Amino acid sequence: MNKYRTHNCNQLRKTLVDQDVSLSGWINKKRDHGNLLFIDLRDNYGVTQCIINKDNPRFNELEKMQLETVVKIEGKVVDRSSETVNKDIETGEVEVTIKNFEVLGTCKELPLPVFSDQEYSEEIRLKYRFLDLRRKKIHQNIILRSKVISFIRSEMNKLGFLEFQTPILTSSSPEGARDFLVPSRLNPGKFYALPQAPQQFKQLVMVSGFDKYFQIAPCFRDEDARADRSPGEFYQLDLEMSFVDQEDIFDVVEKLMVKVFKNFSEKKILFEKFPKITYSDAMLKYGSDKPDLRNPIIISDITKLFQRDDISFEIFKKLVKKGSIVRCIVAKDTKDKPRSFFDGIDNWAKEQGSSGLAYFTLEKNKKISGKGPIGKFFSEESLIELMKLTNAKVGDTVFLSCGKQSDVEKILSLARTKIAEELNLIQEDYFAFCWVVDYPMFELDELTKKIKFSHNPFSMPQGDIHNLDLSKPLSLKAYQYDIVCNGTELSSGAIRNHIPELMYKLFDIAGYSKKDVEDKFSGMINALSYGAPPHGGIAPGIDRIIMLLANEKNIREVTMFPMNQNAQDLMMNSPSDINESQLKELGLSLKIKK
Numbered sequence: 001m002n003k004y005r006t007h008n009c010n011q012l013r014k015t016l017v018d019q020d021v022s023l024s025g026w027i028n029k030k031r032d033h034g035n036l037l038f039i040d041l042r043d044n045y046g047v048t049q050c051i052i053n054k055d056n057p058r059f060n061e062l063e064k065m066q067l068e069t070v071v072k073i074e075g076k077v078v079d080r081s082s083e084t085v086n087k088d089i090e091t092g093e094v095e096v097t098i099k100n101f102e103v104l105g106t107c108k109e110l111p112l113p114v115f116s117d118q119e120y121s122e123e124i125r126l127k128y129r130f131l132d133l134r135r136k137k138i139h140q141n142i143i144l145r146s147k148v149i150s151f152i153r154s155e156m157n158k159l160g161f162l163e164f165q166t167p168i169l170t171s172s173s174p175e176g177a178r179d180f181l182v183p184s185r186l187n188p189g190k191f192y193a194l195p196q197a198p199q200q201f202k203q204l205v206m207v208s209g210f211d212k213y214f215q216i217a218p219c220f221r222d223e224d225a226r227a228d229r230s231p232g233e234f235y236q237l238d239l240e241m242s243f244v245d246q247e248d249i250f251d252v253v254e255k256l257m258v259k260v261f262k263n264f265s266e267k268k269i270l271f272e273k274f275p276k277i278t279y280s281d282a283m284l285k286y287g288s289d290k291p292d293l294r295n296p297i298i299i300s301d302i303t304k305l306f307q308r309d310d311i312s313f314e315i316f317k318k319l320v321k322k323g324s325i326v327r328c329i330v331a332k333d334t335k336d337k338p339r340s341f342f343d344g345i346d347n348w349a350k351e352q353g354s355s356g357l358a359y360f361t362l363e364k365n366k367k368i369s370g371k372g373p374i375g376k377f378f379s380e381e382s383l384i385e386l387m388k389l390t391n392a393k394v395g396d397t398v399f400l401s402c403g404k405q406s407d408v409e410k411i412l413s414l415a416r417t418k419i420a421e422e423l424n425l426i427q428e429d430y431f432a433f434c435w436v437v438d439y440p441m442f443e444l445d446e447l448t449k450k451i452k453f454s455h456n457p458f459s460m461p462q463g464d465i466h467n468l469d470l471s472k473p474l475s476l477k478a479y480q481y482d483i484v485c486n487g488t489e490l491s492s493g494a495i496r497n498h499i500p501e502l503m504y505k506l507f508d509i510a511g512y513s514k515k516d517v518e519d520k521f522s523g524m525i526n527a528l529s530y531g532a533p534p535h536g537g538i539a540p541g542i543d544r545i546i547m548l549l550a551n552e553k554n555i556r557e558v559t560m561f562p563m564n565q566n567a568q569d570l571m572m573n574s575p576s577d578i579n580e581s582q583l584k585e586l587g588l589s590l591k592i593k594k
Contacts, residue, residue, distance in 0.1 A: 004072055004104075010046025012091045016077045021096060023048055024072045024104065026134065027065060029115050037063055039098070040115075041073060044139075048091045050075065052098040062101065068114055068134070070105030073098055122556075127570040129561055141550045141558045148264055148546060149216055152237055155256055161212040161239065166201035168194060168218070173520065178222035180232075188587035194220035197539060199458065200524045202240040203496055206535040207527045214239040216542060222567075227554045228488060228544055231567040234555075236491070237545075240537035246479050246495050249536055250274070250435060253483060257540075261431050264549045270294065270432040274483070278438040284327075287413030289439075292487030293432035295420040299412050300390040301327050302400070310379035316358075316402045327408050328390060328400045331419050335361055335395040341422070342372065345399065348418060354411040357399040362387065364394045372397075417487070431485055431548065438462070439480040442473045442509060453510050455480045458503075458524075459494035460536075465502060473509045483540060485548055493538025500528045 001007070004024040012021065025043035032038075037059060039050040050073050052059055065071075075096040086092030111127075112120045114134045125132045133139060153163065172179045172193040179193040195201075197219045205213045217238040225231035241248060254274050261269055270293060282289045285298050305311060306320045316326055334341070342359050349357045360372035367380045368387075378386070392398060399415060401408045420426050441461050443454035451473055459478040461468060470476070479495035497503050503525065507517045518525055546558040556562040563569050583589060 008045040009041055009043040009048045010090055012048055012077055012094050012096070014079065014093050017079055017094060019077050020074070020099075021077055022072060022074050023050070023096065025070070026114075027067050027069050027071060030063075030065075030067065032063060039073075041071070041096075042134075046091060047089050049080075049086070049095040050098050051095055056098065058101065062098070065103075066107045066109065068107040068110060068131070069103060070107070072102040072104055074100045122564060123570060126556075126562065126564055129571050133560065138557060141546070141552065142560055144264065144550055145542075145546045145558055145560075148260060148549065149542065151260060151263060152256070152542075153216070155259060156214045156237075156239070159212070159252060159256070161214040162210060163215055164205060164210070164213055165215060166195070166198040166205075166217065170195050170201070173200070180220045180222050183586045183588055185586055196221050197236070198238050199456075200521065202238055202537060203458070203498075203524060203535065204527050206240055206242045206496075207498075207530070207532045211242050212239075213241075213537075217539070225563075225565045225567070228547065230543065230555055230559060230562055231565065232563050235542040236539040237542060238537070238539040240535060242533040242535045244495075244534070244536055246437070246481060246536060249493060249495075249538055250276075250481075253538060253540065254433075257433060257483075257485075260545065261549065265431070268430050270427070270430045271434070274433040274435050276435045276437050279436055279440065280438070282436050283409055287327075287409040287411075287416060288487075289436050289482060290484050290487055290489045291434065291436075292417065292426070293434055294427040294430050294486060295416060296425055297329055297331070297416045297420050299327050299329055299416060301325065302386060302389055303327075305382060305386055305389070308382050308385075311377060311382050313358075313374055313377035316400070319402050324403050325405050325408055326400060326402045327412055328386075328398050329412055329415055329419060330390050330392045331397040331399065331423060332393070333395050334397040334423070335363065337397070342397065345415065345419060345422070349401075349411055349415060352411060352414055354401065354407070355403070357401055357411070357415060359397055359399045361397045362392055362394050368394065370398075374400075433483065433485045436482040436484060437480075438477045439482075440474065441476040441478040441480075441506070444474065450511060451509055455492065456494045457507065457510070458496050460497045461502075461506065465499065468502075470505060470509065479536070481538070483538065488544055488548065490544050491538050491540040493536065495534070495536035498528055498532040498534055500525055503528070 006022045009023055009025050023041055025041045027039055028042035028047060029040040030037065035054045037052045041048050041050050052062055073096060075098045077094050078097050080093055080095055110131065112124055112131060114131055117135060117137050133142060169182060169192040173196065177196055179196065182192040182194065184190045184192060198215065198217050202213055215238045217236050218233055219236055220233050223229060223231060258269060258272050277291065279289055282291055284301060287299055303320060303325045306317050306326055311317065320326060346356045346359065358374045360370035360375035362383065363369055363371050368383050369375060369380065370378050370383060386392065386398065401411050439455045441454065441459065442451045445452050455478065459480045462477045462479055480492065482492050483490045497506065504514050504517060543555050543558060547555055550558055552558055561569065561571065568574065
């Protein structure tokens with residue numbers, strides 16, 4: 001190949017026995033057997049076992065060498081004996097007898113071992129990320145990321161999409177997360193914003209007459225970190241199409257996702273035609289607009305039951321009269337579970353900030369009754385009605401929650417997952433995609449009691465757009481949709497509002513004057529006034545797609561150089577101080593909060 005190697009560390013096979021070869025890589029592991037020293041040499045492609053005999057004059061030098069030293073090894077390929085074949089590596093039938101070696105890069109004492117996937121603190125892993133990235137699992141995750149992105153690019157080109165790059169320095173936009181701001185030297189006192197998403201630009205691409213756009217787009221949001229969200233930047237497959245409705249968007253994305261997930265995972269896809277669930281149904285049946293459909297448990301609303309005279313559970317009945325709701329989860333065939341199982345779920349719910357979960361198990365001797373703390377409060381007739389409402393059977397356990405709708409949804413969404421995990425109900429070997437559709441256009445802010453956009457302010461409302469009834473904005477639905485997989489939201493999208501007059505009216509409902517809209521979205525609103533096509537799009541998160549494919553729980557495991565929870569890059573010491581001359585050049589001074 002070149003002066004450093006004739007082969008990489010994953011290429012040697014039995015067909016090359018007796019050939020002289022050169023390999024270069026890192027010393028991954030050493031095993032000293034007295035007269036023989038075994039070296040596992042690793043590069044980007046794999047591992048080759050190399051051996052050096054004590055008779056070699058450089059044996060002691062290699063024996064003392066620090067792991068992760070970079071060396072070039074020259075030697076002969078030999079067969080391994082049948083009992084020493086290593087089936088875990090592709091080069092496991094052969095090894096290299098070392099004739100000579102050259103040190104290409106020395107290594108200091110390691111702050112963490114590279115050859116194992118042992119857990120280390122986030123601080124150490126991120127400070128020495130270049131070492132962490134040498135470790136097998138995360139190295140493979142980053143290679144997977146590269147391959148998935150290349151595959152997506154290829155598939156998008158096949159689907160007729162053109163890839164364009166949109167600006168990184170742009171203007172600040174309301175109705176989103178906190179912006180990252182960049183001061184302008186040439187325009188003192190003014191600031192650019194890094195794009196939270198290429199939203200306005202990709203719409204402008206459609207207005208410019210291009211039909212299908214995509215981009216693997218970097219996005220920047222000054223948000224707190226979560227397991228599925230980086231505290232700064234992330235990447236998304238940004239796409240937009242002209243002259244489409246939402247079914248056209250669904251068709252493209254479903255085909256792409258099925259191909260990607262089939263190509264890069266051995267897991268099966270539960271539904272290749274993704275189910276569509278309305279937002280209201282998602283909140284009712286799953287307590288969340290990010291439902292995990294691998295979990296068969298469904299939440300049921302049984303509020304009306306508590307209007308019956310033959311139910312004497314007065315605590316719930318009084319709350320229902322005051323406007324509370326009652327919803328429940330049915331845990332199937334749990335009659336043989338010990339009392340500790342049920343009490344454990346109740347105590348767990350209290351730990352989540354709930355008042356707990358009431359429960360009883362349906363049983364039948366001469367008649368149907370409820371066994372458990374609150375079973376005695378229900379007549380047989382009321383239990384039969386409950387069984388009709390929930391599809392519960394004798395032997396099942398019913399967990400109930402009563403309270404404000406948002407509180408009930410929150411605890412039962414969590415309980416749905418908790419109970420399914422306890423009962424091993426989640427189909428771990430599947431990817432379950434779905435669309436959540438028909439989001440409300442507006443919602444009421446609980447703190448200010450003012451109406452605000454619930455999703456995307458640039459979305460097209462549903463209905464006859466020329467005769468919309470805007471007098472009841474909270475009943476207005478939009479062509480907005482989310483794609484969800486295994487309980488993880490991959491993306492939001494929408495059919496866009498391309499009619500300026502309608503946009504002014506909708507923003508007015510949310511408290512923005514015509515001048516506000518023109519000031520904040522001058523480029524967009526101006527462009528829409530010059531013949532804009534109907535258009536729509538979506539932007540699935542690349543990082544979250546890779547997380548699912550790699551079966552990782554944290555986004556940092558699929559990001560090459562992530563920040564920590566405090567949005568700090570420990571390796572590069574970022575963010576960092578800047579000096580007075582830099583501040584002066586920008587016309588800035590600092591006022592640090594104590």
